[in-house]
Amino acid sequence: xxxxxxxxxSPRKRTAAAAPQAEQPPAPSAQAERGSAPLFIxxxxxxxxxxxxxxxxxxxxxxxxxxxxxxxWLSHVPGPWFDESAMPVLAASxxxxxxxxxxxxxxxxxxxxxxLGNSSLTLAHRIVDAADADSLYSDGRVVMVWMDPASGKxxxxxxAIREAAA
Amino acid sequence: xxxxxxxxxSPRKRTAAAAPQAEQPPAPSAQAERGSAPLFIxxxxxxxxxxxxxxxxxxxxxxxxxxxxxxxWLSHVPGPWFDESAMPVLAASxxxxxxxxxxxxxxxxxxxxxxLGNSSLTLAHRIVDAADADSLYSDGRVVMVWMDPASGKxxxxxxAIREAAA
Amino acid sequence: xxxxxxxxxSPRKRTAAAAPQAEQPPAPSAQAERGSAPLFIxxxxxxxxxxxxxxxxxxxxxxxxxxxxxxxWLSHVPGPWFDESAMPVLAASxxxxxxxxxxxxxxxxxxxxxxLGNSSLTLAHRIVDAADADSLYSDGRVVMVWMDPASGKxxxxxxAIREAAA
Amino acid sequence: xxxxxxxxxSPRKRTAAAAPQAEQPPAPSAQAERGSAPLFIxxxxxxxxxxxxxxxxxxxxxxxxxxxxxxxWLSHVPGPWFDESAMPVLAASxxxxxxxxxxxxxxxxxxxxxxLGNSSLTLAHRIVDAADADSLYSDGRVVMVWMDPASGKxxxxxxAIREAAA
Numbered sequence: 141x142x143x144x145x146x147x148x149x150s151p152r153k154r155t156a157a158a159a160p161q162a163e164q165p166p167a168p169s170a171q172a173e174r175g176s177a178p179l180f181i182x183x184x185x186x187x188x189x190x191x192x193x194x195x196x197x198x199x200x201x202x203x204x205x206x207x208x209x210x211x212x213w214l215s216h217v218p219g220p221w222f223d224e225s226a227m228p229v230l231a232a233s234x235x236x237x238x239x240x241x242x243x244x245x246x247x248x249x250x251x252x253x254x255x256l257g258n259s260s261l262t263l264a265h266r267i268v269d270a271a272d273a274d275s276l277y278s279d280g281r282v283v284m285v286w287m288d289p290a291s292g293k294x295x296x297x298x299x300a301i302r303e304a305a306a
Numbered sequence: 307x308x309x310x311x312x313x314x315x316s317p318r319k320r321t322a323a324a325a326p327q328a329e330q331p332p333a334p335s336a337q338a339e340r341g342s343a344p345l346f347i348x349x350x351x352x353x354x355x356x357x358x359x360x361x362x363x364x365x366x367x368x369x370x371x372x373x374x375x376x377x378x379w380l381s382h383v384p385g386p387w388f389d390e391s392a393m394p395v396l397a398a399s400x401x402x403x404x405x406x407x408x409x410x411x412x413x414x415x416x417x418x419x420x421x422l423g424n425s426s427l428t429l430a431h432r433i434v435d436a437a438d439a440d441s442l443y444s445d446g447r448v449v450m451v452w453m454d455p456a457s458g459k460x461x462x463x464x465x466a467i468r469e470a471a472a
Numbered sequence: 473x474x475x476x477x478x479x480x481x482s483p484r485k486r487t488a489a490a491a492p493q494a495e496q497p498p499a500p501s502a503q504a505e506r507g508s509a510p511l512f513i514x515x516x517x518x519x520x521x522x523x524x525x526x527x528x529x530x531x532x533x534x535x536x537x538x539x540x541x542x543x544x545w546l547s548h549v550p551g552p553w554f555d556e557s558a559m560p561v562l563a564a565s566x567x568x569x570x571x572x573x574x575x576x577x578x579x580x581x582x583x584x585x586x587x588l589g590n591s592s593l594t595l596a597h598r599i600v601d602a603a604d605a606d607s608l609y610s611d612g613r614v615v616m617v618w619m620d621p622a623s624g625k626x627x628x629x630x631x632a633i634r635e636a637a638a
Numbered sequence: 639x640x641x642x643x644x645x646x647x648s649p650r651k652r653t654a655a656a657a658p659q660a661e662q663p664p665a666p667s668a669q670a671e672r673g674s675a676p677l678f679i680x681x682x683x684x685x686x687x688x689x690x691x692x693x694x695x696x697x698x699x700x701x702x703x704x705x706x707x708x709x710x711w712l713s714h715v716p717g718p719w720f721d722e723s724a725m726p727v728l729a730a731s732x733x734x735x736x737x738x739x740x741x742x743x744x745x746x747x748x749x750x751x752x753x754l755g756n757s758s759l760t761l762a763h764r765i766v767d768a769a770d771a772d773s774l775y776s777d778g779r780v781v782m783v784w785m786d787p788a789s790g791k792x793x794x795x796x797x798a799i800r801e802a803a804a
Contacts, residue, residue, distance in 0.1 A: 184683075185682075185683060187702065187706050188524075188525070188705060188706055188709045189524060189530060189532065189702045189705060189706065191524060191525040192520075192521060192523060192524070192525070193520070193523040193524070193525065193527045193575075195525045198373075198521060199369055199373065199396045199399065200366040200367065200369035200370045200373070200521065201366065203365055203366035203369060204364075204366045204685065204687045207364075207365065207366070207686060207687060208685050208686055208687065211686045212742070215742070229403070229406075230365045230403050231402070231403055232400070232401065232402045232403065232446075233365065233399070233400070233401045233403075234398070234399070234400045234401075235398065235399045235400075236397070236398050237395070237396050237397055237398065237399075240395075243525075244710070244713070280398075350517075351516075351517060353536065353540050354539060354540055354543045354690075354691070355536045355539060355540065355690060355696060355698065357690060357691040358686075358687060358689060358690070358691070359686070359689040359690070359691065359693045359741075361691045364687060366687065370519065370521045373520060373521060374519050374520055374521065377520045378576070381576070409691075410544070410547070530705075531701055531705065531728045531731065532698040532699065532701035532702045532705070533698065535697055535698035535701060536696075536698045539696075539697065539698070561735070561738075562697045562735050563734070563735055564732070564733065564734045564735065564778075565697065565731070565732070565733045565735075566730070566731070566732045566733075567730065567731045567732075568729070568730045569727070569728050569729055569730065569731075572727075612730075
């Protein structure tokens with residue numbers, strides 16, 4: 141901060157740190173906590189462009205890492221996971237930023253099925269260091285809903301998804 | 307979907323739609339619901355590059371719209387909002403995707419102070435159509451925490467932030 | 473650089489500057505130089521996320537600004553500019569980075585038709601400050617080619633493009 | 639295209655293809671052509687988010703792939719490649735888009751030193767399929783210039799760069 145009290149727009153030296161526990165109680169996936177096996181694990185290489193002007197991976201890129209992992213999982217599901225009357229959409233996301241991510245870094249994204257509804261699927265995640273699964277960068281979850289594009293109404297989950305996520 | 311049941315990796319014709327209420331109960335900001343005045347309003351022009359292969363704005367870009375709005379707000383705070391021993395970090399984000407966003411589109415992001423803690427600030431948001439504030443694309447919130455970069459410990463909110471958000 | 477000579481991966485204090493004229497001769501569009509009227513002018517607001525860890529707009533975003541301007545132009549062309557047998561693809565890009573771009577900034581992108589071929593169109597550009605057209609951030613050009621997607625062969629430019637660009 | 643001739647803003651079925659040779663003569667790096675050894679090879683995994691609404695990797699991401707490769711190279715240079723009075727900036731880029739890139743894809747980026755000037759370095763590139771180096775997606779070059787941030791003037795290349803690139 142300059143002496144005249146004028147705020148600069150970009151605090152360059154910021155060092156992010158873990159969210160303080162008292163104010164931001166952790167809400168990890170019960171599955172992830174209990175140590176159940178992930179649905180899918182994806183390895184993601186951080187790109188330098190993922191950094192922002194604070195020199196850490198930008199908060200929006202966590203969603204990109206999750207999306208990449210989710211689509212890799214879906215592309216491995218042994219059966220049709222969408223058709224013209226049942227398409228998945230993202231309904232909600234929740235992300236806890238536990239530790240800043242630098243460049244270069246090799247990440248591992250673990251996906252867990254947290255809830256299997258009629259039309260929706262809640263995928264919990266842990267983003268950890270590829271070399272140290274105890275080094276937690278982020279946890280949280282996203283909710284996917286299968287919809288009929290024509291009607292805009294939710295439809296039952298495809299059987300392949302139900303089986304793959306069970 | 308091809309005849310052999312092999313999933314394609316990119317369902318191109320997906321039409322996103324509102325999250326079904328039964329499975330994904332809305333959790334809008336109480337402030338936003340009650341109609342209290344926003345802390346800040348930012349106008350954002352959607353870029354064609356914000357679209358993904360589904361031809362809608364990608365889920366990660368919502369965080370970019372919020373970040374842009376938040377930093378515009380911070381740059382308007384009349385007083386120092388960070389210094390070398392008190393830097394804001396993003397601790398958590400929650401986003402509800404209510405309706406897909408197309409290109410071109412003029413968006414309005416409304417920020418609300420939902421909670422003012424000792425060290426943290428919860429900013430709720432509504433992303434609406436710039437020409438129709440009832441056309442809700444997204445709501446949710448982010449939690450910002452002010453930290454001492456040297457110690458990694460939370461520190462009291464700067465007075466300028468406390469006043470601006472009160 | 474640290475005393476031990478170990479290179480850090482991110483030089484944070486870098487200040488970009490104009491490309492030296494001797495080594496990088498300018499190659500602006502002749503049309504732009506001669507002061508002919510732009511084909512199209514787009515106003516672009518820089519986003520904070522466009523910055524990279526050097527605190528300037530990342531080099532890749534210049535292409536995004538050009539793309540946004542180009543698609544705005546195309547959406548204003550009074551007539552069909554593509555159909556199932558004639559789609560535009562980007563064949564080449566050339567960008568000169570004249571001055572770094574900070575945040576916030578209001579940019580103006582001027583597009584010029586530099587060359588109208590049988591199947592291709594060369595669009596030159598100038599990216600300037602919205603408040604000062606003499607403040608040049610970038611110039612260069614992109615080559616678009618209209619192709620038949622089925623055959624992969626170039627096809628004649630659509631009449632609407634030929635008229636709009638002439 | 640709709641029957642009324644109104645252009646849609648997003649031609650979804652576009653299939654990109656190689657640039658037609660007659661209109662867009664190739665200008666590959668002489669070094670790359672001659673088969674000299676690359677300065678550096680980086681492996682890049684395409685992310686689904688790199689796709690745009692045309693379902694191909696967006697043109698701006700090629701610069702991100704080059705940047706990632708360049709910074710990986712620089713981080714491997716055995717000696718200081720910048721200090722407070724000599725920082726590299728990107729002065730220009732030229733990209734030929736030879737073939738569209740889909741998702742998923744494993745890319746290999748080959749960097750070549752095309753020209754070593756007093757203050758500048760021209761890095762040519764080839765982006766190929768990781769499994770088939772003859773499958774060329776892109777070639778081109780970028781010009782980097784080392785500058786003194788304080789004066790904005792070009793400065794001699796650091797010895798480590800000169801040695802690494804020679």
